[in-house]
Amino acid sequence: MTRLKEDDIAGLGRRLELHDRQLRQQTGRGLAEIAALAAGYRGNLQYRLKKVLVGIVPLTTGEGIIGGFSETVEAILSYIGMKCFVTSMPDAAGMVEAVERGAGQIFMADDLTCTMLDLQAHCSADNGVCTGRGFAAALEARAGSVRGRTVTVLGAGPVGTSAAEYFVSRGADVVIYDKMPEKCSQFVEKPHFKVAGSLAEALAASSLYFEATTARDTITLQDMSADTLVAAPGIPLGVSSDAMERFGSQVIHDPLELGVASMAFDLQVKAALKGFDETRKIS
Numbered sequence: 222m223t224r225l226k227e228d229d230i231a232g233l234g235r236r237l238e239l240h241d242r243q244l245r246q247q248t249g250r251g252l253a254e255i256a257a258l259a260a261g262y263r264g265n266l267q268y269r270l271k272k273v274l275v276g277i278v279p280l281t282t283g284e285g286i287i288g289g290f291s292e293t294v295e296a297i298l299s300y301i302g303m304k305c306f307v308t309s310m311p312d313a314a315g316m317v318e319a320v321e322r323g324a325g326q327i328f329m330a331d332d333l334t335c336t337m338l339d340l341q342a343h344c345s346a347d348n349g350v351c352t353g354r355g356f357a358a359a360l361e362a363r364a365g366s367v368r369g370r371t372v373t374v375l376g377a378g379p380v381g382t383s384a385a386e387y388f389v390s391r392g393a394d395v396v397i398y399d400k401m402p403e404k405c406s407q408f409v410e411k412p413h414f415k416v417a418g419s420l421a422e423a424l425a426a427s428s429l430y431f432e433a434t435t436a437r438d439t440i441t442l443q444d445m446s447a448d449t450l451v452a453a454p455g456i457p458l459g460v461s462s463d464a465m466e467r468f469g470s471q472v473i474h475d476p477l478e479l480g481v482a483s484m485a486f487d488l489q490v491k492a493a494l495k496g497f498d499e500t501r502k503i504s
């Protein structure tokens with residue numbers, strides 16, 4: 222799993238409007254809309270999303286705090302309409318602070334897990350799962366539909382697996398490849414999934430690519446044409462720089478925005494399913 226670096230997210234909070242506009246140009250839908258689609262909610266979740274207070278708690282465990290990480294999460298959640306704050310204390314003291322200040326939800330990440338918790342509804346949203354669904358929903362919006370189409374998924378970690386399952390749930394067939402074949406074992410002989418034996422075989426199977434590896438240049442200029450569409454949540458970006466230069470407008474990529482926005486909506490859906498559905502209060 223890639224650990225985000227300060228450089229990956231530097232200035233991201235100030236470019237959210239631009240990112241939202243680019244996403245809308247690419248897919249016809251904005252950040253919050255795609256995150257809502259990814260969470261499978263077709264109604265209006267804005268009420269609880271806007272009402273609940275989120276405490277973002279920096280964690281010093283493992284490799285420690287990433288400069289600007291919590292503030293970037295705060296900027297993304299604020300951008301989609303949530304009320305939130307970064308605690309002044311990290312770790313357990315930060316959790317106490319968040320709860321004392323009235324947070325109904327907590328956002329926190331260590332080196333292995335990035336999660337958002339709902340303290341009232343007792344549910345959680347995982348960054349890997351939500352990033353997979355968020356980018357899959359963005360690729361689907363860009364493609365119009367994936368029903369009856371084949372999508373190539375590169376990387377069978379939490380993000381690739383979650384995206385692959387989303388695509389199949391939306392009527393697609395998935396060809397999945399991971400350089401560690403054992404990571405694909407769960408997909409062998411599963412209806413609508415095919416495990417490719419090589420990267421070349423996977424890339425030849427489709428013109429819709431989901432790049433969820435941690436490698437560079439898995440998709441190069443020769444793999445792309447005017448018809449190719451790519452969703453690339455992987456860090457570092459798995460699309461080569463010459464391919465980006467020529468076909469960048471066909472590549473959906475960001476380091477954190479879609480994942481965090483998708484977590485927020487996923488959590489509202491889960492809370493609603495547990496009875497914390499206050500959407501009826503919207504006039």
Ligand code: 2YJ
Nearest residue numbers: 223224225279280286287290330349
């Ligand atoms: O609070 C902080 O500043 C740090 N503890 C944040 C750590 C962020 N974690 C990562 O970047 C890891 N790669 C985990 C992300 C899980 C993605 N599925």
